[in-house]
Amino acid sequence: MPTNLRFFFVLSHWRLYFIVCLCAALNSSCLLFKTKIPAPVVISVDDTTIVPTFLLNGAFTKYTGNVNHEAVLAAFWKGFIEEAANTSNVTVVHNVDTCQIHVKLQQLIFTETASPKTMTNPSDPNSSKTFTLYEVQAEVVMNYDDNKKGIQLSEIKARKHKAEKLTNRRSFFDVITGANKDQSNYRIKELNNDICVQYAERLGHRIWVPMARRLKRKGR
Numbered sequence: 001m002p003t004n005l006r007f008f009f010v011l012s013h014w015r016l017y018f019i020v021c022l023c024a025a026l027n028s029s030c031l032l033f034k035t036k037i038p039a040p041v042v043i044s045v046d047d048t049t050i051v052p053t054f055l056l057n058g059a060f061t062k063y064t065g066n067v068n069h070e071a072v073l074a075a076f077w078k079g080f081i082e083e084a085a086n087t088s089n090v091t092v093v094h095n096v097d098t099c100q101i102h103v104k105l106q107q108l109i110f111t112e113t114a115s116p117k118t119m120t121n122p123s124d125p126n127s128s129k130t131f132t133l134y135e136v137q138a139e140v141v142m143n144y145d146d147n148k149k150g151i152q153l154s155e156i157k158a159r160k161h162k163a164e165k166l167t168n169r170r171s172f173f174d175v176i177t178g179a180n181k182d183q184s185n186y187r188i189k190e191l192n193n194d195i196c197v198q199y200a201e202r203l204g205h206r207i208w209v210p211m212a213r214r215l216k217r218k219g220r
Contacts, residue, residue: 036088036216037087037088037089037090037212037215037216038089038216039089040089040090040091041089041090041091041100041101041215042091042092042093042096042099042100042101043084043090043091043092043093043099043101043102043103043215044093044094044095044096044097044099044101044102044103045080045092045093045094045095045102045103045104046095046102046103046104046105047094047095048104048105049073050073050105050106050107050108051069052067052069052072052073052108052109052110052200053107053108053109053110054067054109054110054111054112055109055110055111055112056111056112057111057112057113057114058112058113058114058115058134059114060114061112062112062114062134063112063134063136063191063193063195063196064110064112064136064196067110067196067197068197071197072108072110072196072197072200073105073108073200075197075198075200075201075204076105076108076140076200076201076203076204077204078201078204079200079201079202079203079204079205080204080205080207080208081204082204082205083204083205083207083208084208087208087212090215099147100146100147100148101144101145101146101147101215102143102144102145102147103142103143103144103145103211104142104143104145105140105142106141106142106143106155107139107140107141108138108139108140108141108200108203109138109139109140109141110136110137110138110196110199111136111137111138111139112134112135112136112137113134113135113137114132114133114134114135115132115133115135116130116131116132116133117130117131117132117133117166118130118131119131119166119186129186131166131186131188133163133164133165133166133188134163134164134191135161135162135163135164136161136162136163136191136195136196136199137159137160137161138159138160138161138196138199138200138203139157139158139159139203140157140158140159140200140203140204140206140207141155141156141157142155142156142157142207142211143155144156144211144214146214154214156207156210156211156214157207157210158203158206158207158209158210159203160199160202160203160206162191162195162199163191164188164189164190164191165188165189166186166187166188166189167186167187167189168180168183168184168185168186168187169183170183171187
């Protein structure tokens with residue numbers, strides 16, 4: 001095998017290895033370098049059920065129209081509890097009034113926005129096509145109460161968003177059929193159909209960034 005080709009395969013191997021390791025780390029916990037909690041703390045979670053909010057900026061929904069509310073809430077708490085379990089010196093209980101720290105899920109909001117984007121064919125400037133691209137933004141708001149310090153209804157928030165994109169890269173089907181060799185045809189890279197459930201779980205992890213900062217200040 002030629003030296004340059006061997007180098008290409010080795011480089012590709014290490015790139016793939018790095019991507020796999022990074023994905024595994026991100027899936028296990030989104031806070032790779034999160035703040036350490038210096039002293040033991042018990043957090044009481046208010047189990048009061050809320051109704052997620054779905055907002056639409058456009059005429060039609062693509063990802064938020066038929067979302068199961070129970071699945072979204074369950075996904076959020078799954079991420080939240082997993083992150084708590086991976087945080088040293090933190091214990092989570094439910095509905096215990098005597099705890100110093102109380103947290104409550106206040107809002108879980110999903111906003112779907114549709115916007116047009118026009119692409120011009122590079123080989124034919126007079127030929128253009130307009131696509132409708134959708135974006136989903138998720139936001140969580142929690143109330144954080146420190147009974148000892150008298151901090152009541154202090155909000156902590158986390159957000160995440162992702163939008164569809166256009167690509168002219170050849171798909172697997174294009175390669176098989178020999179289509180779009182000049183890459184003049186664009187297609188939409190869609191989001192996952194269960195994007196709301198996925199983002200709810202990720203926000204359950206991500207909310208621990210501001211949560212950990214509060215808990216660290218508590219230990220001072």
